[in-house]
Amino acid sequence: MKREIPLIITALIGIVFIIQFFIPHEPFHSLSDIFSDWFSIIQACAIWLGALNLVKLSLDKIGKQGMIAVGSAVSLALLVAIFYAPGFLAGRLPLILFLLAFMLMFAGQYSRSRVKEDWFLSVSTVVSFVIIIIAGFAFSNGRQFLEPGTRFDYLYQYVYSPLSATMFAMLAFFVASASYRAFRARNKEATMLLLAAFFVMLGRVPLGDWLTSFMPEGARLSSLADWVMNFPNAAGQRAIMIGIALGVVSTSLRIILGIERSHLGGES
Amino acid sequence: MIIPAARPSPRLASACLTGLTVFLILIALSATSALAQEPPDTANQAPSITIAQTPPPSPATDVQAYDNPNDAGGAVHIEWTKSADDGGGLENVAQYAILRGTSPSGPFDTVGTNTPGTTEFTDGGTEDGVTYYYIVSTGSTVASPDGTTRTVWTQSEPSEPVQSSAQWFHTGRINSLLAVILLTTSILLFINRAKTGGKLFIRKIAGLEAIDEAVGRATEMGRKIFFIPGIEDMNNVQTIAGVTLLGRVSKMAAQYEAQIDVPVRRSLVMVAARETMKEAYLDAGRPDAFNEDTVHYLTDDQFGYAAGVDGMFVRQKPATVFYMGAFYAESLIMAETGNSIGAIQIAGTAMPAQLPFFVAACDFTLIGEELFAASAYLSKEPRQLGSLKGQDVGKFFILIFAILGIILATFEVYDLSTWFIVQ
Numbered sequence: 001m002k003r004e005i006p007l008i009i010t011a012l013i014g015i016v017f018i019i020q021f022f023i024p025h026e027p028f029h030s031l032s033d034i035f036s037d038w039f040s041i042i043q044a045c046a047i048w049l050g051a052l053n054l055v056k057l058s059l060d061k062i063g064k065q066g067m068i069a070v071g072s073a074v075s076l077a078l079l080v081a082i083f084y085a086p087g088f089l090a091g092r093l094p095l096i097l098f099l100l101a102f103m104l105m106f107a108g109q110y111s112r113s114r115v116k117e118d119w120f121l122s123v124s125t126v127v128s129f130v131i132i133i134i135a136g137f138a139f140s141n142g143r144q145f146l147e148p149g150t151r152f153d154y155l156y157q158y159v160y161s162p163l164s165a166t167m168f169a170m171l172a173f174f175v176a177s178a179s180y181r182a183f184r185a186r187n188k189e190a191t192m193l194l195l196a197a198f199f200v201m202l203g204r205v206p207l208g209d210w211l212t213s214f215m216p217e218g219a220r221l222s223s224l225a226d227w228v229m230n231f232p233n234a235a236g237q238r239a240i241m242i243g244i245a246l247g248v249v250s251t252s253l254r255i256i257l258g259i260e261r262s263h264l265g266g267e268s
Numbered sequence: 269m270i271i272p273a274a275r276p277s278p279r280l281a282s283a284c285l286t287g288l289t290v291f292l293i294l295i296a297l298s299a300t301s302a303l304a305q306e307p308p309d310t311a312n313q314a315p316s317i318t319i320a321q322t323p324p325p326s327p328a329t330d331v332q333a334y335d336n337p338n339d340a341g342g343a344v345h346i347e348w349t350k351s352a353d354d355g356g357g358l359e360n361v362a363q364y365a366i367l368r369g370t371s372p373s374g375p376f377d378t379v380g381t382n383t384p385g386t387t388e389f390t391d392g393g394t395e396d397g398v399t400y401y402y403i404v405s406t407g408s409t410v411a412s413p414d415g416t417t418r419t420v421w422t423q424s425e426p427s428e429p430v431q432s433s434a435q436w437f438h439t440g441r442i443n444s445l446l447a448v449i450l451l452t453t454s455i456l457l458f459i460n461r462a463k464t465g466g467k468l469f470i471r472k473i474a475g476l477e478a479i480d481e482a483v484g485r486a487t488e489m490g491r492k493i494f495f496i497p498g499i500e501d502m503n504n505v506q507t508i509a510g511v512t513l514l515g516r517v518s519k520m521a522a523q524y525e526a527q528i529d530v531p532v533r534r535s536l537v538m539v540a541a542r543e544t545m546k547e548a549y550l551d552a553g554r555p556d557a558f559n560e561d562t563v564h565y566l567t568d569d570q571f572g573y574a575a576g577v578d579g580m581f582v583r584q585k586p587a588t589v590f591y592m593g594a595f596y597a598e599s600l601i602m603a604e605t606g607n608s609i610g611a612i613q614i615a616g617t618a619m620p621a622q623l624p625f626f627v628a629a630c631d632f633t634l635i636g637e638e639l640f641a642a643s644a645y646l647s648k649e650p651r652q653l654g655s656l657k658g659q660d661v662g663k664f665f666i667l668i669f670a671i672l673g674i675i676l677a678t679f680e681v682y683d684l685s686t687w688f689i690v691q
Contacts, residue, residue, distance in 0.1 A: 050565030247640030
């Protein structure tokens with residue numbers, strides 16, 4: 001029964017969803033919204049599972065590293081207390097202290113041992129978790145925690161956003177290194193890719209049209225780039241999309257009919 | 269003593285009469301002025317026809333109202349022919365107001381407005397089974413002598429009676445229904461054929477053939493396998509395909525006694541992946557080797573997750589990395605880091621924008637449908653392989669229509685594409 005019940009539920013829900021697409025009449029009409037709401041409710045509750053798992057694993061790692069980690073955690077906790085002390089929010093001092101503490105932890109860790117587990121990350125994870133919870137719940141002076149000027153907003157603006165932007169910005173360098181590898185003319189296909197990329201990139205900047213300004217408008221590099229994007233590229237993308245759509249239908253059917261059950265532990 | 273009644277003097281009577289006349293004129297002027305300045309309350313009452321020096325716009329004509337098709341009821345669709353002064357004539361139409369009443373003689377309430385040039389409106393606030401009549405009022409903005417503007421309205425004839433109702437079938441989706449029936453039938457036929465022992469040819473997928481080798485490599489090197497099931501939640505079919513494939517990879521890892529690590533971005537994926545891995549280890553006869561902390565949550569934040577995964581790659585230097593599921597901009601950040609540490613990388617996604625990144629940074633990439641075929645392909649089970657063949661029938665029909673469409677478009681016949689529009 002452990003496998004049959006999930007299979008029955010999956011089959012029923014799957015069939016109902018197919019039917020509701022073709023029948024606009026109630027009760028089918030509202031089913032999609034109802035299921036969507038329920039998914040959101042379950043998802044919201046499940047966030048705690050993830051958060052607690054993260055804290056548990058981090059605490060386990062801290063525990064394994066002994067007193068050094070505990071000492072660091074206490075130091076950071078003290079720093080948190082300073083961070084929330086009245087009068088310290090003026091200027092960027094708390095942020096500087098916050099970053100200094102992290103740098104000290106990194107330096108301390110690497111000076112002692114390079115082979116240890118990433119305990120310092122666990123410590124910072126737990127401390128950050130506590131900080132953000134306190135910032136969200138306790139220190140907002142009765143205001144909504146997202147309002148400008150709250151501690152939560154401060155952390156969002158000056159810690160979270162810059163870190164996120166940094167990660168995103170790294171993408172530019174990764175694109176460059178990946179392109180360098182992908183565009184090496186190792187064989188016939190790679191050479192075609194290189195040529196297509198060369199013309200598309202050149203056609204997307206003013207230099208491309210300037211270089212080919214002596215040619216008729218339809219034959220300039222920008223037109224060639226548009227042609228590559230609108231025809232060969234679009235055709236390839238559509239072919240992939242058609243394949244994906246059929247794959248989705250086939251996978252859904254296998255799951256609804258209970259043929260695919262490896263997510264429930266295989267065929268037996 | 270009898271006091272004689274005072275007789276009003278003729279001058280006083282004349283003054284009173286003049287005063288009364290002036291008073292009445294003032295009241296009349298005041299009322300007229302108020303009428304001219306007060307705009308009609310379009311929310312609650314029918315706009316009235318105001319006689320102005322500027323001629324009012326010609327009315328909209330031929331107002332037709334009918335039950336809005338293919339809906340759950342509660343809506344009526346109204347169409348009309350434009351006013352002669354809309355796009356021609358006086359060209360003074362400012363807007364159309366749509367009014368609804370339960371009797372052809374009124375009263376009518378405004379249910380919405382539309383811009384000049386439009387000829388239809390859907391009233392989504394009707395009650396099923398109630399008879400309604402609709403009027404389209406054409407409005408024109410005119411300037412008053414005092415410099416203010418006001419709108420004058422001309423009403424159309426009421427429409428025929430109409431009632432809204434819910435439908436039991438969406439006629440705009442017949443093409444989808446036919447496609448689903450065709451595809452489902454062909455998949456079921458091939459599944460049945462596979463069950464009865466019929467031979468099925470499935471082309472080799474290099475990325476899936478390499479999974480065995482990749483898991484073996486990690487075992488030999490004594491390093492970890494990382495499995496990234498995308499960054500979407502369990503309601504995304506790509507995540508489901510990824511988690512399904514995780515079951516296959518986990519079973520191999522359990523058999524080879526290789527270490528596997530699954531950092532996830534969503535809590536629900538964590539729960540589902542844990543169950544899948546647990547069952548896979550049980551299926552491989554190694555339930556004791558399963559540690560549920562191998563599937564662990566990192567963060568819901570996209571780039572936080574990418575940073576976390578990258579950090580683990582750099583510190584733990586896995587031998588093999590799988591990326592199976594839905595990815596966005598973080599795909600290249602993770603795949604390039606994996607590439608830099610020398611891991612063998614196998615990716616699979618149905619996100620067309622991320623495919624080039626994976627192709628550039630990974631050793632093998634499952635493109636679109638190959639991700640969904642992966643589990644069936646690896647299982648070698650006839651019923652699952654049969655479903656893949658059924659998919660090919662769908663591709664065959666799409667190919668036929670594509671060729672037919674190209675031929676017709678060459679002769680400037682574009683009607684075929686309308687068959688594929690899903691409402």
